[in-house]
Amino acid sequence: MLLSIESSCDDSSIAITEIKTKKLLFHKKISQELEHSVYGGVVPELASRLHAQALPKILQSCNEYLPHIKAIAVTNEPGLSVTLVEGVTMAKALSLSLHVPLMGVNHLKGHIYSLFIEKEVQFPLTVLLVSGGHTQVIEVESLEKMCTVASTMDDSFGESFDKVAKMMQLAYPGGPVIEKLAKGANRLRYNFTVPLLQNKKIAFSYSGLKNAVRLAVEAGNEEDYPDIAASFEHIATKHLTYKLNKYFQNHPPKRFAIVGGASANLYLRAEIEKLLTPYKVQLLLAPLQYCSDNAAMIGRVALEMYDKRLFTPIDALHVSPRCDL
Ligand code: KG4
Numbered sequence: 001m002l003l004s005i006e007s008s009c010d011d012s013s014i015a016i017t018e019i020k021t022k023k024l025l026f027h028k029k030i031s032q033e034l035e036h037s038v039y040g041g042v043v044p045e046l047a048s049r050l051h052a053q054a055l056p057k058i059l060q061s062c063n064e065y066l067p068h069i070k071a072i073a074v075t076n077e078p079g080l081s082v083t084l085v086e087g088v089t090m091a092k093a094l095s096l097s098l099h100v101p102l103m104g105v106n107h108l109k110g111h112i113y114s115l116f117i118e119k120e121v122q123f124p125l126t127v128l129l130v131s132g133g134h135t136q137v138i139e140v141e142s143l144e145k146m147c148t149v150a151s152t153m154d155d156s157f158g159e160s161f162d163k164v165a166k167m168m169q170l171a172y173p174g175g176p177v178i179e180k181l182a183k184g185a186n187r188l189r190y191n192f193t194v195p196l197l198q199n200k201k202i203a204f205s206y207s208g209l210k211n212a213v214r215l216a217v218e219a220g221n222e223e224d225y226p227d228i229a230a231s232f233e234h235i236a237t238k239h240l241t242y243k244l245n246k247y248f249q250n251h252p253p254k255r256f257a258i259v260g261g262a263s264a265n266l267y268l269r270a271e272i273e274k275l276l277t278p279y280k281v282q283l284l285l286a287p288l289q290y291c292s293d294n295a296a297m298i299g300r301v302a303l304e305m306y307d308k309r310l311f312t313p314i315d316a317l318h319v320s321p322r323c324d325l
């Protein structure tokens with residue numbers, strides 16, 4: 001069995017995966033949403049302290065598996081350095097005490113493999129990764145051959161939902177809150193500009209849209225919030241589908257997937273499905289419980305790495321907060 005740990009942001013999670021069957025035997029996650037909610041976003045130092053409490057608690061509840069563990073996997077990049085360090089320190093301690101090797105796992109790869117928990121992988125694959133830290137299009141050929149072909153120039157898709165929710169003094173994370181508020185409201189009432197419409201680059205930007213929403217929030221009152229949320233969600237999504245459509249003209253997808261915390265957004269899912277109709281390609285989605293950060297997806301990458309004996313020596317396992325794929 002493999003034991004995997006995730007602590008790159010505000011979720012503490014541990015999973016146990018069976019090597020032979022790829023089965024997820026244990027998975028537990030403690031989220032810190034409530035604790036960060038009062039601040040309208042993640043406070044790194046607080047997150048770090050909460051991981052230090054939560055990870056040992058989760059580990060205690062899977063004690064029975066420890067004699068069967070053959071390797072420890074841990075997210076070591078990218079993420080918040082002070083929270084990544086909590087998981088990495090625990091992973092190193094476990095590796096030393098159980099005498100098993102370590103694997104440093106890239107969090108973005110984790111999101112991609114969230115599609116294949118208890119399933120065989122399906123590559124090649126074009127992926128839209130939308131989370132709190134990332135908005136990127138990735139061409140995936142294999143575990144070791146992944147290439148980012150487009151990314152955001154400023155805020156990420158999920159982060160823009162968080163910031164809009166904060167402007168309206170709503171809870172963190174903003175994604176589910178804004179999605180709920182937008183449901184049934186008028187998406188066309190506020191004519192926000194689609195970002196980078198005239199720009200030929202396949203890239204994303206959410207800071208301009210965020211500022212336009214801020215002006216609408218300041219000019220309106222609480223009764224306008226549902227329409228503002230709906231119009232924002234509409235334009236934020238249109239920006240993605242417009243740029244993807246442009247990209248597909250030269251790079252038609254063979255298979256397409258949306259991953260990351262914000263891939264739970266149903267309006268986004270529906271709009272991407274519409275976009276894919278003429279290409280007749282399959283849309284892969286992770287089960288809702290594996291869209292946001294979790295250790296099961298890290299364990300799924302670890303199964304592939306274990307197969308290839310891609311271990312990381314203990315003194316070479318560092319955290320890389322800003323690393324890409
Ligand atoms: O993948 P994730 O759990 O953490 C990172 O790796 O960043 O993604 C969290 C992000 C947050 O910004 C959250 O607001 C966003 O995903 N999110 C959503 C939805 N659910 C979560 N954004 C839009 N619509 C949603 N339903």
Ligand code: ZN
Binds near residue numbers: 260
């Ligand atoms: Zn994530």
